[in-house]
C-alpha cells in the first residue's frame with residue numbers, strides 16, 4: 080500500500096505529525112500498536128519547566144540558551160532556538176485551528192496547573208476547562224478567595240482534601256462538598272469500575288444535567304469558584320459552560336488519577352481530526368520489519384511490514400517514527416543495552432553497560448530516561464552512522480532529554496512532530 | 508490439554524481501564540461490568556473460584572473494540588467468550604436457536620422466501636415474534652431471497668476457467684440466503700481483476716451467531732466441517748476469499764482462539780476479498796471503473812477494526828472516479844450480529860448506535876459502505892441510509 084507519508088506510533092507526537100502532513104495535502108497513514116501515553120497524561124502540555132541543573136523555568140523562551148549550554152543534545156538545542164520557537168508557535172495555532180480549546184502560550188510564559196496532589200505545576204498549554212493560575216513576578220496569583228471542591232461521593236481516584244491543599248497553600252479558603260446521582264448508584268455496584276471515564280459517560284447525559292447543575296449551584300453558594308475532578312465533559316465539552324452559566328461562577332476541572340479524562344478526550348479528538356482530513360488510521364497494528372536500500376549519501380526506507388498486513392507492505396515517500404520511549408515500546412532494553420525497536424536507529428547517547436543506567440541516587444537524573452534516537456536539526460535519523468534520508472523521529476523516541484524531570488514531554492513531542500512534518504512538506 | 512485461557516495474555520493486564528473506555532456496551536448499559544472487570548480481573552477471581560462467574564458476561568457482544576484499545580495486547584473478548592463457554596448455564600431458547608442456526612433458518616426461509624418476507628412484515632406476525640421469540644416488533648428483519656446464491660451459481664454462472672488464476676469464494680450465510688447480489692458482485696469484481704472463482708463444495712455458517720448464543724458445540728462442528736472444506740479447496744486454489752468481515756475474523760481468529768480448531772496451516776490463505784483485490788491491483792491488474800457521482804460514508808465495522816483492513820476497501824474505493832468518500836469515526840453500530848435482535852438487548856443496541864447514526868446523518872452521505880452484513884441491517888433501519896458492502900459498490904462501478 081502506498082502513501083506519501085507513513086507515521087508509526089499514535090501518541091501525541093504521531094497524531095500531531097500525521098494531522099500536519101494531511102493538512103499539507105499529503106496522503107498519510109497512521110499505524111499505532113495501541114492507545115498511548117495521552118491516556119495517562121494530565122491533559123496539560125509542558126514545554127519546559129526545569130533546567131537540567133534543577134532551576135525552575137518561568138519563561139521558556141528566555142531559558143532556551145541556558146538549556147542549549149547545559150544540554151547540547153536536547154532536541155530543542157539540536158533543532159536550534161529559532162526552529163523550536165517557530166514550531167511551538169505553530170503548535171499553539173494548530174491547536175486553535177483543530178478546535179482544542181487551550182489557554183497559555185510561550186509568549187505569556189508558563190502558567191500553573193493544579194495537580195490532583197495539590198501541587199501547582201508550571202506548564203505551557205492547558206485545556207480551558209482545567210484549573211490554572213497565572214504567575215506574576217515569580218509568584219502564583221490565585222484569583223479566588225474561597226473555592227468549593229465538589230467531588231462525586233465514593234470516587235476514589237481523587238482526594239478533595241489533598242487537592243485542596245494547593246489553593247490553601249496560596250491563602251485561599253476551601254470547602255469540600257460531595258454529590259451523587261441515582262444513576263451513579265448502578266455504577267457504584269462495581270467499585271473497581273467507578274472511574275473517571277465511566278462516571279463521565281453518565282454525567283454527560285442530557286437527562287442528568289438538571290441535577291448536576293443543581294449540585295454545582297448549591298456548591299457555588301458563598302464561594303468564588305467551583306472545582307470538580309475531571310469526571311465530566313468527555314463527550315460534551317460545552318457542559319461546563321452550561322454549568323458555569325447556571326452557577327454564575329467559574330466551574331473548573333482538576334485532573335484525576337488515571338485514566339485521565341482530559342488526556343483521553345485529547346486522544347479521541349486528534350484521531351477524529353486526522354480522519355476528517357482523509358487520513359488512514361491503522362489502530363492495533365504494529366510495524367514489525369522494514370526494507371531499506373543504501374544510497375550514495377545514506378539510507379532510504381523502502382517499506383515497512385506490519386502484523387495485520389502481513390505480505391502486503393506499506394510504503395511511503397517519507398516516514399515518521401513516533402513510537403515513544405520504553406513506556407510506548409519505541410525503545411526496548413535487553414542485557415546488551417537499549418535499542419530503538421523498529422529500525423535499530425542510532426541512539427543519541429550510547430547507552431553503555433547496563434550497570435550505569437540508573438543512578439544509585441533515586442533523586443538524581445536517571446540516565447535511562449534520556450535514552451532515545453539521535454536526530455539532526457530537522458529531526459532526521461541515523462542508521463549505523465549514515466543519515467536515513469526519508470525517516471524522521473518525533474516525540475519520546477528521541478533521546479537527549481528527560482521529559483519528566485525537565486517537564487518538556489509534550490513540548491518536545493509537538494515541536495519535533497511539526498518540524499518533521501514541515502521538513503517533509505518542504506522536501507528537506 | 509492446552510488451556511486456551513492461558514494464551515489470552517490476561518496476566519499482562521496493567522489495570523489501566525483503557526479497554527472499558529472503548530467498550531460500547533459498558534457505555535450504553537451500566538449493568539455490564541465492562542471488559543476489564545468481566546475479562547482479566549474477573550478471570551483471576553474465576554480461576555480461584557468458579558462461583559465468581561456472573562451472567563452479566565452475556566452482555567458482551569464480542570465486538571473486540573476493547574482488544575483494539577488495550578495497550579498490553581490482552582485478548583479480553585476471548586477471555587470473556589471462553590469464560591462463557593466454560594461457565595454459562597445452558598438453557599434452550601427457541602428464539603436463540605432460530606437466530607443463531609443461520610444455515611437451518613436460512614434454507615428454510617429461502618425456500619419459502621416470498622411467504623416469509625410477507626409474513627415477517629405483517630403486524631400479527633411481528634407481534635408473535637415479539638411475544639414468543641423475544642424479537643422486538645419494530646426490528647427490521649433481513650429479507651430472505653427466493654433463490655440462494657448457490658442455486659443461482661449452479662444455474663448459469665459465467666464460465667470461470669479463462670482467467671490467469673482461480674480463487675475459492677466463501678460466500679457466507681448472508682450472501683447465500685439474504686443478499687445473493689453480494690455473491691454475484693464478488694464474482695464480477697474478482698473476474699474484473701483477472702481471477703476466476705470457484706465455490707467450496709459445501710459451506711456451513713462460520714459459527715459466530717452460534718457462539719453469541721452459547722451454542723459452542725454446534726459452532727465447533729461447523730468450524731470442523733468448514734476446515735475440511737477449506738483444506739479441500741486449497742488443494743485447487745491458493746486462496747479462499749470472503750467479503751464479510753465477521754466470517755473472516757471468525758475463521759481466522761476465533762476458530763483457533765475460542766473454538767480450539769487449528770488453522771495454522773492455512774490461516775493466511777483465508778482472506779478478506781477486498782484485501783486480495785488490493786493484492787491483485789498491486790500485481791498490475793487494473794479494472795476500469797465508470798464515474799459514480801455519489802457521496803459515500805465508510806463505516807468501520809467492529810470486526811474490520813479488529814482485522815485492521817479497512818484501508819484496502821478505502822484505497823479501492825478511491826479508484827472510482829467521482830466517488831466522494833467520508834471516513835466515519837470508528838464506532839459500534841450496536842447490532843453486533845444477532846445481539847440487537849434479542850429483546851433484552853435491543854435498547855442497549857440502539858443506544859450504542861446513536862453516535863454512529865448521527866454521524867451518518869450529519870455526513871449527508873447517500874450510501875454507507877461497510878463489510879458487515881448486520882451493520883447493514885442496523886444502519887439501514889436506524890439511520891435510514893442504504894448500506895452496501897464495498898464489493899458491491901466496486902462491482903456496480905465496473906465499466907462494461
Ligand SMILES: Cc1cc2nc3c(=O)[nH]c(=O)nc-3n(C[C@H](O)[C@H](O)[C@H](O)COP(=O)(O)OP(=O)(O)OC[C@H]3O[C@@H](n4cnc5c(N)ncnc54)[C@H](O)[C@@H]3O)c2cc1C
Nearest residue numbers: 088090091092112113116121125366403407474475488489
Ligand atoms: C505516564 C505519562 C504521563 C505523562 N504526563 C504528561 C503531562 O502531564 N504533561 C506533559 O506535557 N507530558 C506528559 N507526558 C509525556 C507526553 O505525554 C508525551 O510527550 C506524549 O504523550 C508524546 O509521546 P509519544 O507520542 O512520543 O509516545 P507515546 O505516547 O508513548 O506513543 C507511542 C505510540 O506508538 C505506538 N507504537 C510503539 N511501537 C510501535 C510499533 N512498532 N508499531 C506501531 N506503533 C507502535 C504505541 O502503541 C503508542 O501508541 C507523560 C508521559 C507518560 C508516559
Ligand code: SF4
Nearest residue numbers: 520521523524526577
Ligand atoms: S486495556 Fe488491557 S491492560 Fe488496560 S485494563 Fe484493559 S485489559 Fe488491562
Ligand code: SF4
Nearest residue numbers: 530567568570571573
Ligand atoms: S468485546 Fe466489545 S462488548 Fe465485549 S467487553 Fe470488549 S468492547 Fe465490550
